[in-house]
Amino acid sequence: MDHHEPLQLERFLPYRLSILSNTVSHAIAREYQQRFALSVTEWRVMAILARFPDSSAREVTEHGALDKVAVSRAVARLVASGRVSRATHDGDRRRSVLNLTPAGWEIHDVVAPLARQHERDVIDKLSADELKTLVALLDKLSPV
Amino acid sequence: MDHHEPLQLERFLPYRLSILSNTVSHAIAREYQQRFALSVTEWRVMAILARFPDSSAREVTEHGALDKVAVSRAVARLVASGRVSRATHDGDRRRSVLNLTPAGWEIHDVVAPLARQHERDVIDKLSADELKTLVALLDKLSPV
DNA sequence: CTTTTATAGTTTCATATGTAACTATTTGCA
């Protein structure tokens, strides 16, 4: 009585996405991990603060779909290493106001182009139209 | 002299992929994590063994783009909990021959449909044509 | 007001993970 139905992994979407995403993120991470002693989460927080200055920790978690504990820890390390400044929000003393410091921007300005180059390596496998289509499809799938 | 170029995260592909992938995988994992005391890696190994019986540990790492240490540990736990059997390969005593046990198949036959349902929840946001297109685009992007 | 409830963020603890070093076995080749 053998009647199992294994997942067709090679066509299983969550699995495909996971492999692709990990491969790409990992490739980018290799470039900055040792060079700047920067974890993936730390870099992600920096990228979010570059794009959305004056964010609170919670806003960072929302922008990045990150865990709040992970953000708390990454921010602590980034503040300790002088890459991010932390102030208290006027009018709500629970909230933090986070920004890249000049040292943080310096790193950002090196890593961001590396990340862009890696993205380019990936998307160069697609035509302009295909890329447009892919982004549109991802928009449709996005939980947000 | 302020001339920084933050990544447009909301359009940055690696970032989009990572968020989507994490969100989907996490949603699936919630269902089996506590219920079967099964980690994500363990489930992934089980799914691979269901699809590719008699795999060695190395073959599992290749099919799943997983780390060999992660696989070694997951297999150890799965063998300990009686969900996977491990034999030695005839003719190469370094290699293991891994398979789901009946207990492993029982869990597989519960979790696989859950995973499929979650995939469906995601995919249902797309038309049949759109899904076809997405899979084709992912094929193009895939490192393998 | 002042008490309850919600929110921002941190800390603690147990577990997961990655890198590098290690063991065992096999293969290649002098």
Add this chain to the structure above:
DNA sequence: TGCAAATAGTTACATATGAAACTATAAAAG
């Protein structure tokens, strides 16, 4: 043969991560 190099897998260590409990502050309700 027999020894160097490669391969399968494990172990050890340091670090990362997630869930739950905790602190501090703010908002809402009575």
